[in-house]
Amino acid sequence: MAFIITTLAGLSTLLGMIPILFTIRNKEKLITFALSFSAGVMITVSILDLIPESVRYLLVSNKLFPSVILSFIFITLGIICSNFIDKEMETGQKYNSKLYKLGLISMLAIMMHNIPEGIATFLSYEKNTSLGITLAISIALHNIPEGISIAIPIFYATGKKRKALFYTFLSALSEPLGALLAYFFLSKFITPMLMGLLLSIIAGIMIHISCYELLPNAKSSRDSRTFIQAFLLGVFIMFTCIKILH
Numbered sequence: 001m002a003f004i005i006t007t008l009a010g011l012s013t014l015l016g017m018i019p020i021l022f023t024i025r026n027k028e029k030l031i032t033f034a035l036s037f038s039a040g041v042m043i044t045v046s047i048l049d050l051i052p053e054s055v056r057y058l059l060v061s062n063k064l065f066p067s068v069i070l071s072f073i074f075i076t077l078g079i080i081c082s083n084f085i086d087k088e089m090e091t092g093q094k095y096n097s098k099l100y101k102l103g104l105i106s107m108l109a110i111m112m113h114n115i116p117e118g119i120a121t122f123l124s125y126e127k128n129t130s131l132g133i134t135l136a137i138s139i140a141l142h143n144i145p146e147g148i149s150i151a152i153p154i155f156y157a158t159g160k161k162r163k164a165l166f167y168t169f170l171s172a173l174s175e176p177l178g179a180l181l182a183y184f185f186l187s188k189f190i191t192p193m194l195m196g197l198l199l200s201i202i203a204g205i206m207i208h209i210s211c212y213e214l215l216p217n218a219k220s221s222r223d224s225r226t227f228i229q230a231f232l233l234g235v236f237i238m239f240t241c242i243k244i245l246h
Helices: 002-021 027-058 064-088 097-127 129-158 161-172 174-186 192-219 224-245
Strands: none
Touching (some): 002 161, 027 129, 097 129, 097 161, 129 161
C-alpha cells in the first residue's frame, strides 16, 4: 500500500498535460504563463518547504548555526551544479532549443526533487498511515503544476504531444523510484544529515532554474500582466499545498 500511495502521488504529474489537450489560440501567452507559473511553484517550494525541511533534518545532529551554514553551502552547490548542467546541455536543432532545454532542465530538477519525496512518503506511510496519506495528497497537488512546467515547454518546442507525455511520465516515475530505493536500499542506511544536504542541493537547483531560466524567458514576451499573475498564482497554489501538508 505504501508503494501504491506513493505511485499515485507521482502519477498526478501527468495531470499537467491537460492544457496541451486543448487548442490554444495565443500560444505565446500560454508559454509565458507556464514558465512564470512554474517559477513561482519552484521558488515557493524551495524557500518554504525544501530549505526549512533541510535545516530541520540537519538540526538532528548539529546546532542551529552550523545547520544553517551547511544548508547554505549545499544550496550554493546546487546552484553551481544547475549552472553546469545548463551550459553543458545540448538540444536537437530541429526543435525550439530554448524551450526544449527549459522543459528538459525542469524535468531533471523535478525528478531530483521527487525522488526524496517518494522516499519520504514511503517511509512515512510505513510508520504512520494517516501521515503518509496526508503527505501523498499534498505531493499529488503540487505535482500537477510541476507537470505543467515540463509538458508545455516540451510540447511547444517539438509540436509533439507524445514527446511531452513521455517526458512528463518519466518525471512521474521518479516518485515510485524513490519508494523502491527506500524499500530495497535506503530505509536502514539513510540519515537525517544526508536527507538535509540532499534537500539543500535540490533547493539550489530549483532556485537557479527559476531565476536564470524560467523567469527571464517568461519575461521576454513583454506580457507583464500574464507574467506577474502567473507567478503569483504559482506562489499561492504552492503556499496552500505546503500549509495543507504542515
